[in-house]
Amino acid sequence: QVQLVESGGGLVQAGGSLRLSCAASGRTFSTYVMGWFRQAPGKEREFVAAISWSGGSTYYTDSVKGRFTISRDNAKNTVYLQMNSLKPEDTAVYYCAADPGVIVTTLEYDYWGQGTQVTVSS
Numbered sequence: 400q401v402q403l404v405e406s407g408g409g410l411v412q413a414g415g416s417l418r419l420s421c422a423a424s425g426r427t428f429s430t431y432v433m434g435w436f437r438q439a440p441g442k443e444r445e446f447v448a449a450i451s452w453s454g455g456s457t458y459y460t461d462s463v464k465g466r467f468t469i470s471r472d473n474a475k476n477t478v479y480l481q482m483n484s485l486k487p488e489d490t491a492v493y494y495c496a497a498d499p500g501v502i503v504t505t506l507e508y509d510y511w512g513q514g515t516q517v518t519v520s521s
Contacts, residue, residue: 401425401497401510408493408515411485412451415519419480419494429473432498435519436478437491444494446504448480458502465488485519492516512518 407419421433434449448469449458457469468481478495493515496508 401428401431403495403497403512405493405495405511405515408517410520412511412520413485413487413519413521415485416481416483417481417485417517419493419495419515419517421478421480422476423476423497425476427499428476428497430499432500432502433469433471433478434454434496434498434502434504435469435478436494436496436506437489438494438514439488439491442491444506444518446506449502449504450478451502456502462503473484482517485517487519487521490517490519 402424404422430452435447436444438444439445446460450469454471466484471478495512497510498508
């Protein structure tokens with residue numbers, strides 16, 4: 400069982416930056432693929448970024464490439480999402496997710512956090 404707790408969300412102006420953190424419980428964090436997803440009001444939850452267990456492979460949805468960076472610190476059981484050049488369309492609840500399998504960009508992750516709100520004002 401893995402428990403995930405996100406933090407770092409908030410209100411920021413367009414062009415600003417935020418760093419989200421996701422702290423995981425459990426001693427097997429380093430073996431899990433980690434992902435970030437987001438869900439805007441009235442929209443479906445969508446993939447944002449993912450990182451392999453070693454951190455050696457990362458994937459991003461096209462709309463955040465060059466602006467967001469996913470990273471992890473296995474010693475701290477934490478995954479991060481650095482978000483730069485934020486846009487109003489990035490406004491959403493951001494969720495982290497964990498899975499013992501391979502990286503996927505779908506919602507097929509075994510464990511999910513409760514989410515953290517990110518609001519970008521224009």
